[in-house]
Amino acid sequence: MKALQYRIVGAEPEVTEVPTPEPGPGQVRLKVTAAGACHSDSWLMGLPAEAVDAFGLPLTLGHEGAGIVDKVGDGVVGVRVGDSVAVYGPWGCGYCYNCSLGKENYCENAAELGIRPPGLGAPGAMAEYLIVDDSRHLVPLGDLDPVQNVALTDAGLTPYHAIKGSLDRLAPGSTAVVIGAGGLGHVAIQILRAITAARVIALDLAPDKLELAKHVGAHEVFLSDAGAADNVRSVAPRGVDAVFDFVAIQPTIDLGQAILRGEGHQVLVGVGAGTANVGMTATPYDSSIRGPYWGSRSELFEVLELARRGLVTVETEVFSLDDAPEAYRRLHDGTLRGRAVVVP
Numbered sequence: 001m002k003a004l005q006y007r008i009v010g011a012e013p014e015v016t017e018v019p020t021p022e023p024g025p026g027q028v029r030l031k032v033t034a035a036g037a038c039h040s041d042s043w044l045m046g047l048p049a050e051a052v053d054a055f056g057l058p059l060t061l062g063h064e065g066a067g068i069v070d071k072v073g074d075g076v077v078g079v080r081v082g083d084s085v086a087v088y089g090p091w092g093c094g095y096c097y098n099c100s101l102g103k104e105n106y107c108e109n110a111a112e113l114g115i116r117p118p119g120l121g122a123p124g125a126m127a128e129y130l131i132v133d134d135s136r137h138l139v140p141l142g143d144l145d146p147v148q149n150v151a152l153t154d155a156g157l158t159p160y161h162a163i164k165g166s167l168d169r170l171a172p173g174s175t176a177v178v179i180g181a182g183g184l185g186h187v188a189i190q191i192l193r194a195i196t197a198a199r200v201i202a203l204d205l206a207p208d209k210l211e212l213a214k215h216v217g218a219h220e221v222f223l224s225d226a227g228a229a230d231n232v233r234s235v236a237p238r239g240v241d242a243v244f245d246f247v248a249i250q251p252t253i254d255l256g257q258a259i260l261r262g263e264g265h266q267v268l269v270g271v272g273a274g275t276a277n278v279g280m281t282a283t284p285y286d287s288s289i290r291g292p293y294w295g296s297r298s299e300l301f302e303v304l305e306l307a308r309r310g311l312v313t314v315e316t317e318v319f320s321l322d323d324a325p326e327a328y329r330r331l332h333d334g335t336l337r338g339r340a341v342v343v344p
């Protein structure tokens, strides 16, 4: 089968021929219907060789996946051949306390056991077929279009989890800031509008991204430049209740600190290498800083429900598997609108 693999450190990913995998006992094989391209893939492909070792090259990319159940291994129960499913990506051990709550994103044993998400260690969804280790990692898509909704498995689930952790800050009358209206950020704006009454301010670098942010529901948009803090304060003079930072480089973290209100939440979702100064006099009273990772399995059901109700729509640009390297070029250059989705 064809697969998009990151093969050589520092080089572009390549479409290559690999053996079609067979599902072992307990495993499910999907015929992939769609796979999303995330900035975390670009981040991984920018790491030095020592750091990439942990992901194991060659690596088939794609940690946002959807497919049709095509073949099941011995002992698989719950799913049936022909089911249209989304893949819950942060695989855990299924055995620890966090996994018992469906929070496999915070599995206590995954690292020690060498369990890696598809596309981030295990072979990913940018291929004709994907092996999923356990049927519990599958969530029914039903009538939802896989191409339009595959990105919800990460670009939806991650902001949903981040926002849910700050819901108590987002009462009517509150203000939320989204920094970075890309794949995750443009979905975050819609989730904020769907599940809170907060006023939503979006910041990005380019007018076209701000236009997208407005289009998906931001009340105010500003360029993320030296005037951004003043601009935010012009509409939220007491500061903002929550900042969801989908970039998290030093300038955006500093900006978040400059606009946060007492008891506010600064939520660092982006994998930028910035750090925050925390201290009694460095931060507004009783504010918190969090760095959430992905989301729980039940939260994925909830995000898909938002899509089913028409409250969240992912802006997608569709690429064939042969054109997937171009999707990553566009992601790297910041010229995508919303999410790039690869259809094998």
Ligand code: NAD
Binding pocket: 037, 038, 039, 040, 041, 043, 154, 158, 179, 180, 181, 182, 183, 184, 185, 203, 204, 205, 206, 209, 224, 246, 247, 251, 252, 268, 269, 270, 271, 272, 291, 292, 293, 294, 331, 334, 338
């Ligand atoms: P993306 O490239 O689609 O979007 C990033 C957006 O940020 C773009 O619109 C870009 O113009 C904007 N941006 C860049 N610099 C900016 C700045 N200084 N100020 C304001 N906006 C700026 O990326 P994505 O796929 O949405 O991912 C966003 C981040 O989240 C990445 O760092 C990714 O690795 C990370 N991520 C984290 C998790 C997690 O679990 N914590 C999950 C998925 C992705």
Ligand code: ZN
Binding pocket: 038, 039, 040, 041, 063, 154, 155
């Ligand atoms: Zn991702």
Ligand code: ZN
Binding pocket: 092, 093, 094, 095, 096, 097, 098, 099, 104, 106, 107, 108, 109, 110
């Ligand atoms: Zn676990």
